[in-house]
Amino acid sequence: QKEVEQNSGPLSVPEGAIASLNCTYSDRVSQSFFWYRQYSGKSPELIMSIYSNGDKEDGRFTAQLNKASQYVSLLIRDSQPSDSATYLCAVRYAGGTSYGKLTFGQGTILTVHP
Amino acid sequence: ETGVTQTPRHLVMGMTNKKSLKCEQHLGHNAMYWYKQSAKKPLELMFVYSLEERVENNSVPSRFSPECPNSSHLFLHLHTLQPEDSALYLCASSQDGDINYGYTFGSGTRLTVV
Numbered sequence: 416q417k418e419v420e421q422n423s424g425p426l427s428v429p430e431g432a433i434a435s436l437n438c439t440y441s442d443r444v445s446q447s448f449f450w451y452r453q454y455s456g457k458s459p460e461l462i463m464s465i466y467s468n469g470d471k472e473d474g475r476f477t478a479q480l481n482k483a484s485q486y487v488s489l490l491i492r493d494s495q496p497s498d499s500a501t502y503l504c505a506v507r508y509a510g511g512t513s514y515g516k517l518t519f520g521q522g523t524i525l526t527v528h529p
Numbered sequence: 530e531t532g533v534t535q536t537p538r539h540l541v542m543g544m545t546n547k548k549s550l551k552c553e554q555h556l557g558h559n560a561m562y563w564y565k566q567s568a569k570k571p572l573e574l575m576f577v578y579s580l581e582e583r584v585e586n587n588s589v590p591s592r593f594s595p596e597c598p599n600s601s602h603l604f605l606h607l608h609t610l611q612p613e614d615s616a617l618y619l620c621a622s623s624q625d626g627d628i629n630y631g632y633t634f635g636s637g638t639r640l641t642v643v
Contacts, residue, residue: 447629
């Protein structure tokens with residue numbers, strides 16, 4: 416059973432701080448990794464994707480991937496109250512099927528307080 | 530219309546009713562998915578259609594019946610549901626064959642079974 420694990424939180428950070436969200440996965444043939452943001456009562460929105468080891472930056476967001484440790488993280492710099500949401504980690508696995516099924520973690524609730 | 534559109538946004542139905550959820554994607558994708566999201570639970574994959582063929586059915590009760598008449602449309606037919614089926618039902622689409630592709634989600638249908 417392929418698994419994606421996240422700390423469900425809640426993670427609480429003060430406004431302006433760096434929020435660090437972590438995700439581990441169980442299958443070494445994982446191909447690509449995605450972070451989604453989901454506001455309460457809304458659908459998930461893709462905010463970052465990463466495929467190679469290292470860091471990928473997009474504005475205030477940085478995704479970090481370490482395939483040897485089977486670990487992917489999302490850093491949010493200068494956190495704002497509007498960043499308060501549930502963050503979902505998703506992993507796309509290679510092999511077995513020809514279609515791109517994603518496996519999602521249970522999500523981490525982030526609260527940014529003023 | 531752009532992206533992935535789901536209708537209706539909200540649905541209240543009795544346990545003896547029959548209703549259908551509709552999803553339409555305007556992205557030219559070739560794969561579509563139904564997910565169920567219950568309160569405080571991770572996303573549960575229900576059905577996967579790739580190139581209009583159902584390629585995955587995750588032990589979903591027969592009271593849920595999917596239909597994919599073409600690559601742009603996906604339906605979820607509901608009948609004799611139970612109160613525990615109340616949840617947010619999310620449709621997503623993706624482009625198979627491209628590992629760098631994540632999902633694009635629709636806004637979801639909030640279903641309440643009474």
